[in-house]
Amino acid sequence: MQDNILRGRLLREQGRYPDAEAYFRQAIGASPDQAEAYIELALCLLPQEGRRREALETIDRCIQLEPDHAFNHALRSLILSRLARGRDASAAADQAIGLDPDGSFNHTVKAEALLVQEKWTDAEAAARKALSLDSDNTSARNLLALALQYQGRNVEASVAVETLLADAPDSPFAHLNAGWACLRSNDHQQAEVHFRESLRLDASLDAAREGLIESFKARSWLYRLYLRYHFFMQRIQSGTRWALIIGLILAVNLGSKVLQTIHPLASTVLITAYLIFVLWVWLASGIGHFLILLDPSARLALKPRERAEGIAVGGGLLAGIACITLGILWDSPAFWLLGVGLGCGAMPASLYFTNESSNGRWIFGLFLAFLYGGGLFLALTAWFSGTKVLTGRSETFITMALIGTMLCTWIGNIPTLRQEKPR
DSSP states (O other): OHHHHHHHHHHHHHTTTHHHHHHHHHHHOOOOOOOHHHHHHHHHOOOOTOOOHHHHHHHHHHHHTTTTTTHHHHHHHHHHHHTTTTTHHHHHHHHHHHOTTTOOHHHHHHHHHHHTTTTHHHHHHHOOOOOOTTTOOOHHHHHHHHHHHHOHHHHHHHHHHHHHHHHHHOOHHHHHHHHHHHHHHHHHHHHHHHHHHHHHHHOOHHHHHHHHHHHHTTSSSSHHHHHHHHHHHHHHHHHHHHHHHHHHHHHHHHHHHHHHHHHHHHHHHHHHHHHHHHHHHHHHHHHHHHHHHTTTTTTGGOOHHHHHHHHHHIIHHHHHHHHHHHHHHHTTTHHHHHHHHHHHHHHHHHHHOOOOHHHHHHHHHHHHHHHHHHHHHHHHHHHTTOSSSSSSHHHHHHHHHHHHHHHHHTTTTTTGGGGGOOO
């Protein structure tokens, strides 16, 4: 059994996860009550896309065998954090700390769990505690730099990142941190350099690939404005964020009423500007993917789901606007309906293709199917019937499409329907 574990560990460290997994499962088959093999298998499953739940089941089995081993609970916390289950991860980290309060790794996973919960100051404290126990803990130093960045303490974060790069120039995570620090300081070119270096050091580091894509998108000044807004909102606690959103809506509503007394057009301009702002915030990422698709070299970094999002959001929005324009010019309800389906479909599409929440994909996917399917069906019906006016059914579809699109901007803020990774 031990030979299988040693061989599997070597393969895992080389990134050959399927081969390593086979050895660990052989070890478990030979001795199903030995916890070490379950730990190694969980570590092997964790970095593999779509297999984190298996990793959680594996470490749970390990904890049944060794409930008083602090590392098992710390590893469980790490897996839960990667599953975006911050509260559960924090509880598991507390169990590990209770068993071994002087273990630096236990406080490190606590810091990561707190980052998932967007508790930036608490995460900073946990990372500093880990470093007080082990000053060479690179993971804790990376998490500390992230916590400082999320709080908007850019000067301190830059110092932390520079120290990381000086001490560990060959660390992919150090360059990953440096890349995000550059994006936060609006230097997308240097960010691209760091993300590329991170990928050179570890080609399997998906966070670096995602960062590189963000730096590609940031070539557009409009997307850089979106990133600045995103980083600003990220620094705010969830409750305050909701209060700010509701406050903005009330302010626009009050402002439109005041402007209505001055000139009706002024009120319309304000509401239109607000709607464009809201939609841009949600569609910016998908439009960014669409722009990357136009770059023959940059688009190689996109995954299939990101390509699909770019086509559905950016391409769908352009096609929808074009169809609505033709519908107006040619007085054609068929193009109107097709344009509404494609254009409004950009909103749920931005919340479907790259969404990590299965519940979110179901909800937004159903609405997307309704818009595409309903728009196409009604457009074909109008085309072949030769009608020149919108029927009652078509008007109902357009109303539902517009209401549903705005509703998406609200329910899209529910964390359990998105499970977005913190940047």
